[in-house]
Amino acid sequence: MTNAVIVEAVRTPVGKRNGGLSGIHPADLSALVLNELVTRAGVSADAVDDVIWGCVGQVGEQGFDIARTAVLSAGWPETVPGVTVDRQCGSSQQSLNFAVASVMAGHYDVVVAGGVESMSRITMGLSGSVGGSPNGPKFQERYGVDPNQGIGAEMMAEKWGLSRTDVDTFAARSHERAAAAQDAGYFDGQIVAVPNADGTVTKDEGIRRGTTIEKLAGLKTVFKEDGVIHAGNASQISDGAAALLVMSEEAAEKHGLNPIARVHTAAVVGADPVMMLAAPIPATEKVLQRSGLSVSDIGVFEVNEAFAPVPLAWQKELGVADEVLNPNGGAIALGHPLGGSGARILTDLVHHMRRNNIRYGLQTMCEGGGQANATILELVK
Template sequence: MKDAVIVAAVRTAVGKKNGALSSVHPADLSALVLDSLVDRTGIDPVIVDDVIWGCVSQVGEQTFDIARTAVLSAGWPESVPGTTVDRQCGSSQQAIHFAAAGLASGQYDVVVAGGVESMSRIPMGSAQATGNPFGPRYVARYGVDPPNQGLGAEAIAEDWSLSRLALDTYALESHHRAAVATDAGCFADEIVPVDVDGQVVSSDEGIRRGGSIDKLANVRSAFRDNGRITAANASQISDGSAALLMMTSGAASKAGLRPLARVHTAVVAGSAPMPMLTGPIPATHKALKKSGLTIDDIGVFEVNEAFASVALAWLSEFGVSPDKVNPRGGAIALGHPLGGSGARLMTTMVHHMRSESIRYGLQTMCEGGGQANATILELL
């Protein structure tokens, strides 16, 4: 059985809604990270067997198989194909799983996995604007109320007895960690600077400094009167893209490239469509069981901060040190460009593992419809 190794991982900075990256077409944003993989490794892109790209709102500028459009926009050979994946927020993490499976099975020798989302240009929910995705049989099973992630996050806060104060405190810590990491240059090696009309965008725009519990307490609840979930303790609407160059060890050796990490274990799990956000818990259990590792073997965790309640519920379940979870901040501070977030988290985790000599890292994300991916990487 062949293996699947990561030889390069890059991302753009994450832009705020209507921020510095909002003027960049999502296909061009994707092409920029593809270009960076070539620049950093020196590979001839003609050797790439496929580009697997996550994107959630596949409508308008993000339709027509944006993976293939990105390949051609990057000037790569027309022989390089591309396909686009939608597993909601976990789309680009699933792209990595598909890439790893293709490498391990011998279908690929060299593949790129990643994703993009320009939420400024393609607002969340745009794909549903022309029709209801829930047909009569779904409604017969689950009722007429469509799943709502915000209400799901509220339900998790209730079920795990997470107070508004706990959620806001977690959010402040996310911003603090992201600011500390930025100031220390921790993201420098992973971020591809983007030139937007002469302005170079090389830092994540969503990080807020100088916050306080008192300030966050004044933010109104977003989904329910007197609720606990607010814009301040939830992930941000964002623009961004990320990509990982993956190979078999043999192909990496042939290309003269040193692998950063290998995909040790990759799983996906289903959970209830409401509250829909609890999937990272069974996905983590499944990944640990399949890997033969224990929770104590894992040195760092990336648990996507769709909402503070998701990460805190996961922490409550597994009891790991909070210092090991999202140590460089998460989506509350850095942003959550839906289809690009899985690859963004993994890019950050790979670079953190290398800088801190951490052998095993685990990443998991909640996903619309009640699903979650979990991936364990092993440092090489």
């Protein structure tokens, strides 16, 4: 069985809601990163066996298998297929895991994994509301509620004893770290500029410099009057796309490419769909057990900041040091373009590992329905 390696990773800037990316059709946004990916790698598009693309709001402009539409919008040969994946917020991380499994099984030699979401153009939850609730009578009989992610975040804060100060401190830290990473130029090498009607978008738009705990303390909670969750300690509504080029080691050698990282181990779990957001904890435990590695072996962790209690509860359970958790900020500062977020984070992760010579990195994300993916990358020397 061959190893699957990542040879290139690229993303758009993350655009804020109704910001610089909002005027661009999500298929065209996807096409932009697809073309940049193969251009940077020096690989012809006709070498790609498949494009596996994450997208949550698969309706309207993001419907009808946007992966295939993106391929055609990119001007790639009609012989290149595409398939769209929905594992909610982890859709494009799942795309990578599917790509890796297919390469290791010998089904593909070269495959693109990634995803897109234009939340400015496709309202969050729209695809789940067309034609009635996705939670039918049997689901209601079993759980008695329609799960709400914000309430799930409040449940996590209560269960793990996280105060308003705890979550606001984490949120301020996310903006501070993202701003520092942007100023240091850490994102520049992974971003493709996006032209729009007003010029070009080259930087992530969501970072709020000077965010403090005191400023966040003035925001009203959204889901519970006496709760802790508000707009400032939750992920931002965003637009963006990202992609990774995955190959067998043999294909990378054939194309004269030096791999950045190999996918060491991947896992996915299901957990309580009502609390919904705690599954990264068992997902991390499972992927570590399967890999034979321990927490101390991992040099950097990325836990998606859907809401601040998610990484904070995860950190309490796993005992991970603060400095290796989301070192360049996360979705609270950078934004969370749902179906594109997994690939956005993976792109930052592989660039961070290469820049700092970190052998192992681990990424995990909470997902709608009470699920989570976890993936361990190993830097290729």
